[in-house]
Amino acid sequence: MNGWTGNILRVNLSTKTHKKETFTEEFAHKWVGGRGFAVKTLYDELKPGIDPLGPENKFIVALGPISGIPAPNTGKAVVAAKSPLTGFYGDGNLGTRAAEHLRKAGYDMLIVEGKADRPTMLYIEDDKVEFLPADEVWGKGTYACNDWIYSKYGKGIGVLNIGQGGENLNRFAVVRSLEGRAGGRPGIGAVMGSKLLKAIVVKGTRPIPQADPAAMKALGSGDLKKVGQIDKQTGWSIQSTTGVLPFCNEVAGLPVRNFRKTHHPLAWQVDGERCNNARVATYGCPTCTMRCGITVHDKEGHESELDYENVALLGPNLEIFELAQMASLNYLCDEYGLDTMSAGCTLSFYADAIDHGAVDGDFKFGDAERAKELLRLAALREGKVGNLLAEGSRRMARTFGHNSEAYAMQVKGLEVAAYNCKFIPGQALSFGVAPIGAHHREAWIITFEIRHTTRESYGPEKAAKVIELQRIRGGLFEFIVSCRFPWIENGWPLENYPKYFNVVTGLNWNLDDMWRVGDRIYSMIKLHFLREFPQADREDDYPPRIWFDPSNADTEGPIAGKYLDLEKYDGMLQHYYDQRGYDRRGIPTKATLHALGLDDEAAAVRPYADLTD
Amino acid sequence: MKVQVKVIGPLIYKAGFSEKDFDLDPSTTVNDLVEMIGIPAERPRIVTRNGKAVLPEDRIEDGDKIAVSPIYSGG
Numbered sequence: 001m002n003g004w005t006g007n008i009l010r011v012n013l014s015t016k017t018h019k020k021e022t023f024t025e026e027f028a029h030k031w032v033g034g035r036g037f038a039v040k041t042l043y044d045e046l047k048p049g050i051d052p053l054g055p056e057n058k059f060i061v062a063l064g065p066i067s068g069i070p071a072p073n074t075g076k077a078v079v080a081a082k083s084p085l086t087g088f089y090g091d092g093n094l095g096t097r098a099a100e101h102l103r104k105a106g107y108d109m110l111i112v113e114g115k116a117d118r119p120t121m122l123y124i125e126d127d128k129v130e131f132l133p134a135d136e137v138w139g140k141g142t143y144a145c146n147d148w149i150y151s152k153y154g155k156g157i158g159v160l161n162i163g164q165g166g167e168n169l170n171r172f173a174v175v176r177s178l179e180g181r182a183g184g185r186p187g188i189g190a191v192m193g194s195k196l197l198k199a200i201v202v203k204g205t206r207p208i209p210q211a212d213p214a215a216m217k218a219l220g221s222g223d224l225k226k227v228g229q230i231d232k233q234t235g236w237s238i239q240s241t242t243g244v245l246p247f248c249n250e251v252a253g254l255p256v257r258n259f260r261k262t263h264h265p266l267a268w269q270v271d272g273e274r275c276n277n278a279r280v281a282t283y284g285c286p287t288c289t290m291r292c293g294i295t296v297h298d299k300e301g302h303e304s305e306l307d308y309e310n311v312a313l314l315g316p317n318l319e320i321f322e323l324a325q326m327a328s329l330n331y332l333c334d335e336y337g338l339d340t341m342s343a344g345c346t347l348s349f350y351a352d353a354i355d356h357g358a359v360d361g362d363f364k365f366g367d368a369e370r371a372k373e374l375l376r377l378a379a380l381r382e383g384k385v386g387n388l389l390a391e392g393s394r395r396m397a398r399t400f401g402h403n404s405e406a407y408a409m410q411v412k413g414l415e416v417a418a419y420n421c422k423f424i425p426g427q428a429l430s431f432g433v434a435p436i437g438a439h440h441r442e443a444w445i446i447t448f449e450i451r452h453t454t455r456e457s458y459g460p461e462k463a464a465k466v467i468e469l470q471r472i473r474g475g476l477f478e479f480i481v482s483c484r485f486p487w488i489e490n491g492w493p494l495e496n497y498p499k500y501f502n503v504v505t506g507l508n509w510n511l512d513d514m515w516r517v518g519d520r521i522y523s524m525i526k527l528h529f530l531r532e533f534p535q536a537d538r539e540d541d542y543p544p545r546i547w548f549d550p551s552n553a554d555t556e557g558p559i560a561g562k563y564l565d566l567e568k569y570d571g572m573l574q575h576y577y578d579q580r581g582y583d584r585r586g587i588p589t590k591a592t593l594h595a596l597g598l599d600d601e602a603a604a605v606r607p608y609a610d611l612t613d
Numbered sequence: 614m615k616v617q618v619k620v621i622g623p624l625i626y627k628a629g630f631s632e633k634d635f636d637l638d639p640s641t642t643v644n645d646l647v648e649m650i651g652i653p654a655e656r657p658r659i660v661t662r663n664g665k666a667v668l669p670e671d672r673i674e675d676g677d678k679i680a681v682s683p684i685y686s687g688g
């Protein structure tokens with residue numbers, strides 16, 4: 001089977017055993033890799049209702065057929081588990097040398113089961129698997145842990161690790177790698193922590209099976225150069241993702257003050273130009289010629305790697321406009337291994353809830369020093385406040401009551417990424433129907449909405465655009481496992497990706513074949529959701545209720561007096577369901593599942609919930 | 614007529630500024646302005662007026678706040 005190693009490494013931390021398993025060609029063709037492998041495996045192997053932080057949960061690292069192959073931006077891995085934040089399937093991707101090393105060690109997927117009896121570092125070198133003590137770095141941050149690993153094995157090794165956030169089961173703890181890379185927003189780092197798994201170190205020394213390695217090498221390395229040249233022309237990586245901040249500010253789409261405001265006159269202080277001017281280093285993922293990690297010094301002098309989401313949610317969203325202070329919060333999230341987006345939204349929710357009298361507390365918007373302390377408490381689960389914050393905004397809101405869930409900025413428990421959709425209906429839909437919760441990865445249609453249709457529209461064209469982008473961003477790039485930035489920001493043609501896939505696998509797929517796999521994956525995430533939450537309904541696909549509240553409308557600026565219309569949103573949601581072949585609850589119908597070859601998976605729902613014909 | 618122009622992202626390195634006030638001829642269109650500030654014609658962009666998208670042929674008006682941005686795709 002070319003293009004895949006055909007192997008899964010299954011490790012059990014309780015019994016300190018491991019097994020090399022094989023998978024079939026049918027499995028490879030149906031799920032391809034990355035998110036596809038993870039979603040199918042967790043569906044088959046996890047019993048609904050298990051505790052995500054218990055030993056029954058499984059932590060997965062999944063690669064795709066082009067992972068580790070020299071081609072544009074392939075140094076990425078998908079990490080997945082049942083999410084402690086949202087209660088169903090959760091995943092994320094991150095740049096890591098572990099992607100290439102795992103493949104070279106001979107595996108397309110790593111499944112970690114059970115729970116270690118002491119802090120453990122899993123060491124994988126080809127067929128060798130060792131369970132090494134990690135007590136020395138337990139309680140330490142991700143940078144110190146990385147340095148400890150590098151001092152033992154050198155910098156070329158593949159590393160995945162967690163910080164104190166994951167160790168202490170903070171529900172939005174992430175998995176970390178390299179200097180600034182993080183993935184697994186819905187608490188996948190806490191799943192590692194629950195297993196006392198501090199780090200995974202991988203070294204692979206074997207070639208990855210490919211149909212035509214020479215052709216792939218020539219094609220991939222040539223294309224890597226071309227992508228670098230295009231980036232030089234466009235200049236995208238000068239400001240990288242941080243460049244979008246002034247755009248959001250101009251069009252009233254920036255999260256300010258827990259999303260209550262959509263723009264701010266001081267936002268320029270943390271925009272892409274200022275971030276680039278403050279740059280002291282540039283970090284990036286392996287196999288990338290448009291490295292996007294702008295690194296600046298934070299207030300305390302640490303190197304802090306920024307991107308737009310971090311800047312907006314830890315800066316303007318907390319009404320912090322001093323770049324170095326915002327960078328400090330970002331550094332702390334990275335050091336503790338916390339998701340910067342959920343951290344930003346959780347802190348902003350806390351300040352807002354205090355402001356609105358839902359809870360007593362001493363945190364105010366703009367107070368960077370207190371925000372730093374709160375991140376520490378949240379990461380360590382220290383005291384009442386630390387334990388509260390570590391639960392994420394939805395659980396906090398349910399504790400506070402007073403209708404505060406309306407302004408807990410989350411969907412399905414996952415905090416909203418840094419786009420304020422107070423009056424951007426299509427992007428609100430994109431967050432609403434993002435299958436794992438309000439992630440920006442799945443679809444981003446703001447420019448489309450503003451440029452090619454009217455902002456006021458709730459029409460089927462917006463639902464269609466969301467689906468088109470979901471297939472590419474949440475589908476293709478997540479199962480082939482590659483960074484989407486060459487395509488989304490530098491216009492690198494999408495057709496190149498089936499080309500790489502075909503050269504490594506020897507198959508002859510086109511983009512339509514890819515969309516089908518993507519649709520299968522999205523349906524499967526929905527089935528995960530339904531099995532865990534049999535009462536699932538379309539309201540689960542609504543964005544935060546504050547966006548529908550007339551009293552929350554802007555009083556000045558481009559969207560003064562505007563807010564989302566609930567009835568019209570619901571109509572647009574129905575367009576999405578109709579186009580996707582989902583029922584009125586937002587669950588794929590039996591016919592849709594059948595057309596995607598998912599009859600067995602549909603049958604596995606039956607003990608828990610019903611499907612519509 | 615007086616117009617405020619804001620350039621966003623890497624386009625500022627083409628235009629040579631990120632914010633500037635201009636005194637323009639009343640017949641100036643969006644396209645004229647974009648060309649005038651040195652953004653290459655082939656470069657995809659979105660132009661907004663007071664936060665709302667405008668078309669290339671639209672006339673600029675006195676007091677406009679114009680922003681010229683690359684087509685971002687949202688991280």
Ligand code: SF4
Nearest residue numbers: 284285288291292483
């Ligand atoms: S563009 Fe950024 S996220 Fe993508 S591979 Fe390069 S460094 Fe990583």
